[in-house]
Amino acid sequence: MLELWRLSYFVAVAEEENVGRAAARLGVSQSPLSQRIRELEAGLGLALFHRERRRLRLTAEGWRFLDQARALLAHAAGVEQQAKAAGRGEGGRLSLGFVEGAVHAGVLGRALRRFRHERPGVGIELRAMRSGDQVQALREGALDVAHVYTPPAESAGLRIALVAEEPYRLAIPADHRLAADTHLVEARLDGEAFIALPERGNPQARAEWIAACRASGFAPDVRIEAVEPTTILGLVAAGVGLAMVQESLAGAAPAGVVMRPLPTFPLRMRVFAVVSESASAAARAYFELTRT
Incomplete structure (x- = not known):
C-alpha cells in the first residue's frame, strides 16, 4: 500500500522537476529523496520520470500518476480536516x-x-x-x-x-359531565375512564402517575393507552375518556376538548x-x- 508521504515526495519532485529543489521544499536530504523515488517506481513497476542531466521530466505514466497522487493527497487532507472539525464539535x-x-x-x-x-x-x-x-x-x-x-x-x-418542567392539565370531552366544572375537585375523577401513556414503554412513569392520582384522592380507570399527546387529545375530543397532558399543550387542544387545571395534583411533566x-x-x- 502506498504511504501518503511517498506520494507527497513524488508530487514535489514532479512539480519542481529537480530533486535538489524538491528536497529543499520538503526539508529532507537529496540522496534519500532520490532513493525514495526509485523505490516508488520499482514498487509500481513504472518509469515515472525521464532523467536528464539537470532535470526530471514526467513520462506519460508519470503524468497520469501525478493526477491520481494529487487527488489522493487532497482527499486525505479533506478527511483530516473533517476529523479535526468533528473533534472540535464543528462537523460530523x-x-x-x-x-x-x-x-x-x-x-x-x-x-x-x-x-x-x-x-x-x-x-x-x-x-x-x-x-x-x-x-x-x-x-x-x-x-x-x-x-x-x-x-x-x-x-x-x-x-x-x-x-423542562411544567404542570399537567386535565383534558375533558366537551360533552362530559365534568366539563362545566370550572373549579374541579380531583376526588370527582375517581373511577373515570382515562387515556394514558403505555405502561410497557415506561412502567416507572405509569407507577408514579398512578401514585400521584391516588395522592390527589382518585383512582383512574385506564381504558386506552396511546403514545403521542396529540393523539391522546384527539381521543379525548372523540369522547373516549379523560387524559392528562402537559400545560404547554392546552392551547393546542382541538375542538371538543375542555382543559382544566389540577390544583392539588403533585406530579409534573x-x-x-x-x-x-x-x-x-x-x-x-x-x-x-x-x-x-
Missing part, C-alpha cells in the same frame, strides 16, 4: 432522540436553534423514541443525546440534566437530557445548550 453528525413532550415544552426547538447557529457544519438526525429505548440506544452508541421523561436508574457513565460522559464534542455542546 449528531443523532438526537426525543419524546414528544420535549417538542411541546420547547426545549428541543430552543437547543436546536442555538446549536445550528453555533455549529452549522454538524448534521442533525432526529429520532422520536420512548424513554427506555433512548437510554438503551445511548449506551449502545446508536444515539448521541437523549431527551426522556424518566432518567435512567443506573446513571454511571452518563450526565443527566432536568431541562419533566424532560431530562442525557448524554454519555465519553460523548463527542458536538454532543457535549448540544447537551449544555439544553440546560440554558
Whole structure:
C-alpha cells in the first residue's frame, strides 16, 4: 500500500522537476529523496520520470500518476480536516432522540436553534423514541443525546440534566359531565375512564402517575393507552375518556376538548437530557445548550 508521504515526495519532485529543489521544499536530504523515488517506481513497476542531466521530466505514466497522487493527497487532507472539525464539535453528525413532550415544552426547538447557529457544519438526525429505548440506544452508541421523561436508574457513565418542567392539565370531552366544572375537585375523577401513556414503554412513569392520582384522592380507570399527546387529545375530543397532558399543550387542544387545571395534583411533566460522559464534542455542546 502506498504511504501518503511517498506520494507527497513524488508530487514535489514532479512539480519542481529537480530533486535538489524538491528536497529543499520538503526539508529532507537529496540522496534519500532520490532513493525514495526509485523505490516508488520499482514498487509500481513504472518509469515515472525521464532523467536528464539537470532535470526530471514526467513520462506519460508519470503524468497520469501525478493526477491520481494529487487527488489522493487532497482527499486525505479533506478527511483530516473533517476529523479535526468533528473533534472540535464543528462537523460530523449528531443523532438526537426525543419524546414528544420535549417538542411541546420547547426545549428541543430552543437547543436546536442555538446549536445550528453555533455549529452549522454538524448534521442533525432526529429520532422520536420512548424513554427506555433512548437510554438503551445511548449506551449502545446508536444515539448521541437523549431527551426522556424518566432518567435512567443506573446513571454511571452518563450526565443527566432536568431541562423542562411544567404542570399537567386535565383534558375533558366537551360533552362530559365534568366539563362545566370550572373549579374541579380531583376526588370527582375517581373511577373515570382515562387515556394514558403505555405502561410497557415506561412502567416507572405509569407507577408514579398512578401514585400521584391516588395522592390527589382518585383512582383512574385506564381504558386506552396511546403514545403521542396529540393523539391522546384527539381521543379525548372523540369522547373516549379523560387524559392528562402537559400545560404547554392546552392551547393546542382541538375542538371538543375542555382543559382544566389540577390544583392539588403533585406530579409534573419533566424532560431530562442525557448524554454519555465519553460523548463527542458536538454532543457535549448540544447537551449544555439544553440546560440554558
